Amino acid sequence: MNIPQPYLMFLGDVPDQLAAKTAAGIADWRPEWCVGQLRLTGCKADLSIPDLTIAEAKAKGVRTLVLGVVNAGGVLPDHWIGVVVQALEAGMDVASGLHTRLGSVPAIAEAAQRYGRQLFDVRHSDQHFATGKGVKRSGRRVLTVGTDCSVGKKYTALALEKEMRARGMKADFRATGQTGVFISGRGVALDAVVADFIAGAAEWLSPAAEPDHWDLIEGQGSLFHPSFAGVTMGLLHGAQPDAFVVCHEPTRTKMRGVERPLPSIAEVIDLTVRCGQVTSPGIRPLGIAVNTKAYDEATARAYLDGLARDHGLPATDPIRFGVGGLVDALQAKFS
Amino acid sequence: MNIPQPYLMFLGDVPDQLAAKTAAGIADWRPEWCVGQLRLTGCKADLSIPDLTIAEAKAKGVRTLVLGVVNAGGVLPDHWIGVVVQALEAGMDVASGLHTRLGSVPAIAEAAQRYGRQLFDVRHSDQHFATGKGVKRSGRRVLTVGTDCSVGKKYTALALEKEMRARGMKADFRATGQTGVFISGRGVALDAVVADFIAGAAEWLSPAAEPDHWDLIEGQGSLFHPSFAGVTMGLLHGAQPDAFVVCHEPTRTKMRGVERPLPSIAEVIDLTVRCGQVTSPGIRPLGIAVNTKAYDEATARAYLDGLARDHGLPATDPIRFGVGGLVDALQAKFS
Known part of the structure; x- marks a missing residue:
């Protein structure tokens, strides 16, 4: 394409x-x-x-x-x-x-x-996929996950790619939705894949790579979203992430398109680790990425500091404050 | 069809x-x-x-x-x-x-x-589905779930339908796979639905019904299966089960088609409740259904007794010993 x-x-x-x-x-x-x-x-x-x-x-x-x-x-x-x-x-x-x-x-x-x-x-792929196999692939992977749809998962993955490349690291954004495919010129719109092959498509998307290579995989939906959690689950299993970043929008009162409150960041971390261990036993959270545009800068910084303290993880707004802290943590944890 | x-x-x-x-x-x-x-x-x-x-x-x-x-x-x-x-x-x-x-x-x-x-x-449907909405529907639902693929989820749902109808209850088997569709003449092969619509198709499959009507919904895959958990998750959210039966095959050493050990029944109960609460806050386990054909009758009974004691739930082999105990429990819990 x-x-x-x-x-x-x-x-x-x-x-x-x-x-x-x-x-x-x-x-x-x-x-x-x-x-x-x-x-x-x-x-x-x-x-x-x-x-x-x-x-x-x-x-x-x-x-x-x-x-x-x-x-x-x-x-x-x-x-x-x-x-x-x-x-x-x-x-x-x-x-x-x-x-x-x-x-x-x-x-x-x-x-x-x-x-x-x-x-x-762009949402359709004529690529044939196998079912997911769950076999460990070489190379490293970060998946962005979320408390909801539309909370910055693609932005965060793209920002990580940009920052990591700027530091001379081997890093590739992997698109899983139509916008990502438009931006990167490749990838798979996972929500359009036949259900049996979600995990298999995610495996295909992020193939085996050099040990020091990082895929930054765009997340989809949320494990807590009543419409799309199936896609989220299949992507999590197929992606086999070593680490994940939780994306969040703090002013949202209910999940996108449905009458349901958002899960907490702690719930997302916990369920992602639990389900992710099926194919990536060492999976762990890397940090938190928040869309803070509703806050002034001081409020945003205070909010992020609170999150970092509460969860023991770096927390940032990728657009406003960059993702340097997330990449620092990644280099420290996986050096 | x-x-x-x-x-x-x-x-x-x-x-x-x-x-x-x-x-x-x-x-x-x-x-x-x-x-x-x-x-x-x-x-x-x-x-x-x-x-x-x-x-x-x-x-x-x-x-x-x-x-x-x-x-x-x-x-x-x-x-x-x-x-x-x-x-x-x-x-x-x-x-x-x-x-x-x-x-x-x-x-x-x-x-x-x-x-x-x-x-x-039979695996294909020309039916158009909406995305899942997660809105509570009237009527009651049982979903069969499993420690793996091919562990008796369809058999258990069909056996429950038969026993409940024999007792004069309003009960309908809801097929989610090709065999079920062949047997019941209707349903949706969920694994062939486009990923975005898994939960929506499950909602369509089991529409609002009378308060004392039961749908017996055929489960698919396992939340722990690296190939198919996305389908399992979408079905769980769309089905909105009031109760679920965990199906198991005790002699299997690894999950079907992949190199991975089976989860325990307790893990399946726990993760099913946790994920199922997204659309069915009161979800609870109804019992355990085991394929005991590898055991002689005494061994099978002892094994089932052990499971029942350990989990505080009725445990049976639907084919060998029937599902009367499961329906007794259902009538007791939801009368």
Whole structure:
């Protein structure tokens, strides 16, 4: 999969910023690729990049329209189809992170064929996977886990890769969701894999490597999320992490999309160790990564200090304060 | 899905009896439908029903060839294709529990079309599922869980249905695997559902019901199995069981298909309660169901008595001693 850059980011009319987290992730980690955004009436997300029409984007050299939105079920609403067809008419390719395959919509398939354009369904993989085997692989692995969905698991893994590479360590981000695949140009959208092969796909994603090589594996969902814990469990078993980072958003009052309070960080650590030991007997927590954007800096620092003290682990906001402390801990524990 | 009976059970050349557990399950629960078996050279499984050729089966009125075998990955070996094509030529339909869709094999698709026969892929569902919501549903539910794959979870759920119906209780077996779907004529093969929708499919499978109605939900895999725990977790969350039965096979030295020892029954109880509380806060163990066929009767009774004492729960071999004690406990706990 080789998606032509640069991108026009299509946000549709999604009801909040979280629903555009795919687009926001790409814009944050690949700003040079994101020329502008296209929003429909009622859209409540904003990437703070120029609003462009299809024609304006085309004039600026955009090569791909990116449907960078997520919604429960991943369906493509009927009233978005017109924009996709317009982009194809204008000579752009289209890439989507939705469950619905672009080519399964007749009007889109027809326009792509008529104008000779490519359709990329990042969430789908034509790769064949085996079932997970649970055999220990060489190399080292960190998995990011969470108290909920959308709490910074991908950001934390990407920030760790960046910091570790800056220190001259061998480190590779491993994408498990559509945004990560857009950002890294490879990976598997695990939530679209057939259930029997979740762990097997995670094993494939992070193959045996040199003993001093680190995979930074993007986590998915939460072991406590009633919708997605199956994916989280299969990923944990397949990833075989030596260590994990717990990601958290402290102002959230209930788990994303469901009526359920968040688990505590201690509960997540405990259940992750317990389940992770099935394939990685030495699994241990490395630290805590918190999205503190709702707090001022002093409050954020005090909150993180409290977490570090309570759990005996480094705690940081990867975006605000970096992940140097997490990598220090990793080097100290696994040298 | 309405598969014409009676069946000819195709066992291929599978290496052991466990690999033919689909066929064995159908033969045990629907003996009147299973006219004979067809085995290739080297087959190590046996249903103890007549060996028939396609022509002999046809003469006895067989209407469907059933591929009642499982193998890791669920692939259809090339050297089985000839028999399937022969059956179609003879005027039979073909039903398969493999991951590979029958229609994806060109020779089979072509023969089905030429002879106007139906192909049933029991493992696949064209039903669209939502993501799991975790909202409490009315009615009562028992889920069977296990220390491993292939330890009697389906048998236990079917036996509970039979005993409860015999007592005049409202009870429905809910199939989550191919054999169960063959036996009950409905259900979802959960291992073939897209990972994001495991819990949602389990919710769909066991809808809201009358307060005194019981669903007996067939479990899958094990929370401790490195290949399949993701399916087990999603099913546990979606099923929302009020109670669960732990199934076990005491002579097994390692988990099916992988190099890993079995967890203890106590570990399974503990982790099932812990994870199950996410959607069913009152979840509790109902009893223990053991496959004791390796023991003589006295040894089996002593073993079960020991388990019952150690765990404070009724313990039985559903096939050998019935599930009366489990239903007694259920009536006592939930009256």
